[in-house]
Amino acid sequence: MNSGDDYPVRVRSLSRAFKGTAALADVSLDIPRGCVFGLVGLNGAGKTTLIRHLIGSMKALHGSVQVLGQDPTIRPERLLAKIGYMSEEDSLPKWMRISDLIGFCRSVYPTWSDDYCGELCEMFDLSPGAKLKSLSKGGRARAALLAAIAHRPELLILDEPSSGLDPIARADILEAIIRTVADEGRTVLFSSHLLEEIDRVCDQIALIHDGVLLESIPAASLPERYTECFYRTDSPSARPPQIPGSFGAMGDASEWSVLIDSENEASPSTTTSIESGAARWELVRRQPATVHRWFAGRVQRQPPSIAQAPAEGMQHV
Amino acid sequence: MLIQIQSGPQPIYQQIVEQIRFRILSAQLKPGDELPTIRGLAESLKVNPNTIARAYRELEHEGLVEKRRTTGTFVAETSGTLSRTRRKQILTPEIDKLLVLASHLGTDAEELDELIASRHHALQQKVQSQ
Numbered sequence: 001m002n003s004g005d006d007y008p009v010r011v012r013s014l015s016r017a018f019k020g021t022a023a024l025a026d027v028s029l030d031i032p033r034g035c036v037f038g039l040v041g042l043n044g045a046g047k048t049t050l051i052r053h054l055i056g057s058m059k060a061l062h063g064s065v066q067v068l069g070q071d072p073t074i075r076p077e078r079l080l081a082k083i084g085y086m087s088e089e090d091s092l093p094k095w096m097r098i099s100d101l102i103g104f105c106r107s108v109y110p111t112w113s114d115d116y117c118g119e120l121c122e123m124f125d126l127s128p129g130a131k132l133k134s135l136s137k138g139g140r141a142r143a144a145l146l147a148a149i150a151h152r153p154e155l156l157i158l159d160e161p162s163s164g165l166d167p168i169a170r171a172d173i174l175e176a177i178i179r180t181v182a183d184e185g186r187t188v189l190f191s192s193h194l195l196e197e198i199d200r201v202c203d204q205i206a207l208i209h210d211g212v213l214l215e216s217i218p219a220a221s222l223p224e225r226y227t228e229c230f231y232r233t234d235s236p237s238a239r240p241p242q243i244p245g246s247f248g249a250m251g252d253a254s255e256w257s258v259l260i261d262s263e264n265e266a267s268p269s270t271t272t273s274i275e276s277g278a279a280r281w282e283l284v285r286r287q288p289a290t291v292h293r294w295f296a297g298r299v300q301r302q303p304p305s306i307a308q309a310p311a312e313g314m315q316h317v
Numbered sequence: 318m319l320i321q322i323q324s325g326p327q328p329i330y331q332q333i334v335e336q337i338r339f340r341i342l343s344a345q346l347k348p349g350d351e352l353p354t355i356r357g358l359a360e361s362l363k364v365n366p367n368t369i370a371r372a373y374r375e376l377e378h379e380g381l382v383e384k385r386r387t388t389g390t391f392v393a394e395t396s397g398t399l400s401r402t403r404r405k406q407i408l409t410p411e412i413d414k415l416l417v418l419a420s421h422l423g424t425d426a427e428e429l430d431e432l433i434a435s436r437h438h439a440l441q442q443k444v445q446s447q
Contacts, residue, residue, distance in 0.1 A: 036365055174363035182356045182366055196324045201365050220371065223328050287326040 005069065006033050008155045008187045009054060014063035016049055016211075023049045025211045026063070031189060031204075036181050038202030038219070039191040042299060046211040047191045048087075051159045054189070055085055068154060081109055084153035084180075086144045088160040092132050099128035101147060109151035117150040124172060138169035149176050156180050156188045162197060170197065177201050199291045209299050223288030230257045231274075231281040241276035243268060248297020256281075259289055259297045318353050320362055329364060333372035338407075341381050341392055352382060352390040379403060 009031035016024040024046045031037045041047050052058040053065050056072030056079060065072060072079050092101065098121070106112045121128065124142035132140055141161065149156060156177070162170040174197060180186050192198055198205060199219065206216040217225070231241050233254050240249030240256040245267030248259040260267050268274070272283045289297075320336045322329055340346040352358075355373065359366040373390055376382045380400075383393045419429050 171363055175360055178359050178363060178366065182359060199324065200322065200329060200363055200368075203365060203367055219365075220328075220330070220368075223326075228326075288328065290324070290326055292324070 007031060008033055008068050009037075009189065010064075010066040011050070011053070012064045014050070014053060014060055014065060016053070016058070016061065022211045024053075027208070027211070027213045028063075029206060029213060029216060031187060033185055033187055034181060035203045036177060036188045036190060036201050038198040038205045039189065039208060040193060040195065040198055040205060040295060041208040042193065045208045047208055048159055049211075050208065051087075051157060051189070051191060054157060055080070055083065081111070081151075082154045084148035084151065084156040086141075086148040086158050086161050088163040090137065090140055092140060092144055092147070094133040095131070097129060097131050098126050098143060101132070101143060102128065102150075105147050105150065111153075112151045116152065117146065120146045120150055137164065138166050141165050141169050142172060145173060145176055149180060152183065152186070153180075154186060156186070158188070158190045158192075160191055160193070162192060162194055170194075174201055195291045195295055205291065207295065207298055214298055219291075222291060222294060225262055226289035226294055227260045227262065227286050228257055228289045228293050229260055229283055230255065230285040232284045233279040233281045235279040237277055237279050239277060241274055241279070241281040243274060243276070248293070248300055250296070250300070255284075259294065318358065318361075320358075322362060322364065330368050330372045330375065333362075333364075333369065334375045337372070337376060338379070338381060341376075346392050348392050348394045350392045352392070354389060 007030045009029070011027055011029050014024055014027045015022070027046075027050060039047050039050070049058070053060055054067050054072060056067075056076035059073045060071075067079055068082055070079055096104075102117060106114070106117075120126075124139075124146060126135075126139070126143060126146065130139075132143060135143065145161070148158075158173065158177070161173050165173075177188050177190060178201060180188055188201075190198070190202060202219050204216060205219050205222065207214045229243075229246075233241070236253035237256075238253075240251060240258055243258055243260065245264035246258040246260050250257050274281050318337075320333055322332055337346070337352070346352075352373070353361070355366050355369045358364075359369045362369075373382065373384075377384060377390075380395060380403075381393055382390050384390050415429075424432075
């Protein structure tokens with residue numbers, strides 16, 4: 001269990017277009033060993049396209065991809081024996097019984113553990129004789145999870161595994177993630193738009209938007225780096241206060257909230273009150289940014305009034 | 318250990334620190350009691366093990382728990398004796414919240430003092446009866 005040095009996943013300048021539309025644009029990322037790496041983004045942002053490159057179902061046409069030290073499209077069977085993969089698609093063959101699925105996996109994965117498999121069957125309440133067809137969606141998700149982790153993979157890749165599942169099945173998925181990384185040296189890539197789950201389990205969070213990797217940040221430092229500041233003014237404005245180093249303004253008229261990046265040198269050192277446009281803005285509250293607020297701020301469409309940045313704000317007398 | 322994690326502006330590690338700290342300072346957890354292992358608590362809360370480790374480090378830094386090599390994490394024998402500065406640091410935001418709420422409700426300082434004294438008395442009696 002030592003392939004691929006300290007970074008089980010290395011992606012360099014990966015680009016991909018479908019029919020002329022960019023799905024991934026110059027994406028580079030490294031996932032360190034032992035990390036739970038969260039990949040977040042809106043539907044269609046490029047998360048699944050990126051993951052397909054990692055499991056060898058798409059070949060890197062521009063840029064390069066290394067997973068556990070190899071190109072995933074060359075001898076993929078060697079790689080796939082060492083990774084676990086589960087997607088949101090309910091794609092297991094429904095005619096199979098649980099015992100068939102287990103028999104199939106055991107023959108594919110050299111490191112398959114019957115003991116761990118038995119433990120998981122009990123934990124997930126899966127009986128070997130049951131047909132996949134007869135299980136609930138949550139039951140089939142648990143069967144897929146069993147197939148993804150019972151060989152104790154070096155790298156576990158979960159592509160929106162929780163979509164459409166009940167809370168108990170989602171909790172089982174989170175627990176599987178925790179158990180995987182709790183074993184020294186195993187790594188998890190978890191793609192989701194359930195930000196609360198990402199916040200609970202991830203060490204690192206990467207945000208992909210319109211095919212571009214906008215930011216990758218340690219989860220613990222996100223609330224330390226970004227602060228949400230709430231401003232009030234007596235002269236309501238259709239534009240938020242213009243604060244250097246800030247982004248993601250939300251609000252209207254007399255109350256706006258903005259995100260301030262403490263690592264941006266343009267950010268003001270004191271934010272208690274500011275003049276912007278024709279208005280004077282008082283800081284009424286500040287708090288560490290939540291993952292949710294950061295995400296919304298990063299992916300928001302810029303209102304035209306901000307993009308054009310007119311020289312003066314609205315004035316109400 | 319049942320710890321509730323809520324989504325909101327308070328980071329998860331802080332929620333864990335506060336709930337364990339409350340249990341220790343209110344004597345639900347007593348000196349010498351063992352805390353769950355990092356891995357065990359991570360699995361039951363579905364929270365990253367590094368987050369649990371960070372919470373335990375914070376509690377250790379406050380002197381509320383101590384790591385014993387190879388055996389685990391325990392409530393410190395001296396858990397009742399935080400430094401004055403640290404006590405102030407922990408209490409100030411809570412007091413500020415209380416004062417804002419009190420002024421909102423129109424409670425004056427005298428009424429608030431009385432209320433604090435009577436709650437203090439009630440809690441003391443509860444602890445003694447245990």
